Amino acid sequence: MNTIKPSILDFTQEELKEQIKPAFRAKQIFGWTYHNYVESFDEMANIPKSLKSELNEKYILNPLKIVRKEESSDGTIKYLFELQDGKTVESVWLKMKDEEIDCNGNLIHEAKYTVCVSTQVGCKVGCAFCLTAKGGFTRDLTSGEIVAQVLSLKKDNNHKHNRKINIVYMGMGEPLDNLENLSKAIKIFKEEEGLAISSKRQTVSTSGLSNKIDKLGEMDLGVHIAISLHAVDDKLRSELIPMNKAHNIASIIDAVKRFPIDTRKRVMFEYLVIKNKNDDLASAKKLVKLLNGIKAKVNLIYFNPYPETPYDRPDKEDMINFQEYLINHGLLCTIRDSKGIDISAACGQLKEKDKNSLK
Numbered sequence: 420m421n422t423i424k425p426s427i428l429d430f431t432q433e434e435l436k437e438q439i440k441p442a443f444r445a446k447q448i449f450g451w452t453y454h455n456y457v458e459s460f461d462e463m464a465n466i467p468k469s470l471k472s473e474l475n476e477k478y479i480l481n482p483l484k485i486v487r488k489e490e491s492s493d494g495t496i497k498y499l500f501e502l503q504d505g506k507t508v509e510s511v512w513l514k515m516k517d518e519e520i521d522c523n524g525n526l527i528h529e530a531k532y533t534v535c536v537s538t539q540v541g542c543k544v545g546c547a548f549c550l551t552a553k554g555g556f557t558r559d560l561t562s563g564e565i566v567a568q569v570l571s572l573k574k575d576n577n578h579k580h581n582r583k584i585n586i587v588y589m590g591m592g593e594p595l596d597n598l599e600n601l602s603k604a605i606k607i608f609k610e611e612e613g614l615a616i617s618s619k620r621q622t623v624s625t626s627g628l629s630n631k632i633d634k635l636g637e638m639d640l641g642v643h644i645a646i647s648l649h650a651v652d653d654k655l656r657s658e659l660i661p662m663n664k665a666h667n668i669a670s671i672i673d674a675v676k677r678f679p680i681d682t683r684k685r686v687m688f689e690y691l692v693i694k695n696k697n698d699d700l701a702s703a704k705k706l707v708k709l710l711n712g713i714k715a716k717v718n719l720i721y722f723n724p725y726p727e728t729p730y731d732r733p734d735k736e737d738m739i740n741f742q743e744y745l746i747n748h749g750l751l752c753t754i755r756d757s758k759g760i761d762i763s764a765a766c767g768q769l770k771e772k773d774k775n776s777l778k
């Protein structure tokens with residue numbers, strides 16, 4: 420039988436120390452893995468041969484394989500990964516800021532990047548507008564599979580281990596529906612001798628499982644949250660996100676108010692704008708009211724159409740009017756520029772493309 424081995428990326432350094440003796444070897448393995456980006460245990464030069472064969476027998480290093488890559492003219496790169504069991508997930512490498520060079524050719528600051536990672540193969544939530552939902556739910560990703568997405572993207576883009584990077588859990592799947600593996604991945608990312616990505620640089624996006632927002636808060640990991648609100652009344656929200664019936668808007672707002680938030684930071688509310696559904700000023704007005712008392716930031720997202728969806732992309736003018744209304748009423752509000760629009764912007768779309776190309 421083809422057994423699937425655990426990945427070395429599934430473990431914190433403490434956990435590895437319990438499994439690998441003598442314990443200082445765990446530190447060396449961590450260094451080779453997260454600082455040198457090696458691809459096999461055999462490349463770990465100062466690890467004795469006997470331990471290398473033990474590692475090869477018990478673990479795999481990186482459980483992901485890049486099977487497709489699409490680069491957009493704005494610097495966005497979308498990756499399709501194959502997992503050990505042949506399933507696929509997507510991650511996106513987003514260039515948030517260009518590097519800046521002064522007139523003498525000196526670097527003022529390096530380019531800034533964010534990695535958008537997946538947490539599940541498919542998703543149980545079943546949002547009406549989301550392509551990931553169409554394939555149903557297959558399984559949770561392991562912590563190692565979550566960690567491997569960032570590690571692989573950093574390596575593939577020659578991004579040194581000590582360069583800062585942001586992580587958004589906004590890829591395929593509902594992160595809070597895989598809370599155990601998610602929280603472990605958050606901790607592994609934070610490891611000082613690993614990628615050392617502070618929790619302040621990690622944002623968990625959720626469709627609003629209010630009880631799990633509380634649980635994440637109780638874990639006190641220090642991560643940020645983004646709420647995929649998308650609608651201001653429960654009728655429309657339940658049409659777009661069926662589980663809104665169990666976790667309605669009021670319950671989400673209450674959970675957000677209980678969430679431990681860094682006082683310097685804001686809670687992000689994602690609002691997917693769909694033409695003639697939620698793009699009117701009456702909705703903007705309700706949104707202002709709803710977020711009253713919360714240190715919030717709203718991110719308006721253009722709905723990105725795909726074949727056979729009943730929904731349409733909103734007009735630019737309506738987007739701008741909506742944004743202006745929010746700003747004039749004291750809310751911070753950005754419009755998510757459609758990064759990678761010439762590739763397959765929203766999550767699930769590259770995977771869909773790949774399926775079609777295999778037909």
Ligand code: SAH
Nearest residue numbers: 548549589592593624625626647722723765
């Ligand atoms: N499940 C979590 C994590 C992100 S889902 C959540 O819902 O918050 C992936 C992201 O893609 C969400 O922000 C969602 O709003 C966005 N998305 C899904 N389908 C989209 C589409 N057709 N156009 C634009 N954004 C879309």
Ligand code: SF4
Nearest residue numbers: 542544546549552626
């Ligand atoms: Fe799942 Fe998020 Fe897609 Fe909704 S939008 S189906 S929660 S991945």
